[in-house]
Amino acid sequence: MLEPANIQCPYCWEMLGISVDPSVREQSYVEDCQVCCQPILIHVVFEDSGELSVSAHAENE
Numbered sequence: 190m191l192e193p194a195n196i197q198c199p200y201c202w203e204m205l206g207i208s209v210d211p212s213v214r215e216q217s218y219v220e221d222c223q224v225c226c227q228p229i230l231i232h233v234v235f236e237d238s239g240e241l242s243v244s245a246h247a248e249n250e
C-alpha cells in the first residue's frame with residue numbers, strides 16, 4: 190500500500206504528487222521531476238504519530 194504525498198520541485202517549484210511506502214520508516218531517494226526532469230533528492234520520514242514528513246532538495250545541495 191503506497192501513501193500519496195506532495196512535494197515541491199526545488200528547481201521549477203511545481204507541486205508534484207509522489208507515492209511513498211509507509212512500511213519503511215525513513216527513506217531517501219532520488220526521483221526525476223515530472224516537469225523539468227532534474228534529479229530531486231526526496232527524504233521521507235514516518236513519525237511515531239503516524240504523520241508523514243516529506244522534504245525535497247536539489248541533489249547538488
Ligand SMILES: [Zn+2]
Nearest residue numbers: 198201222225
Ligand atoms: Zn521541476
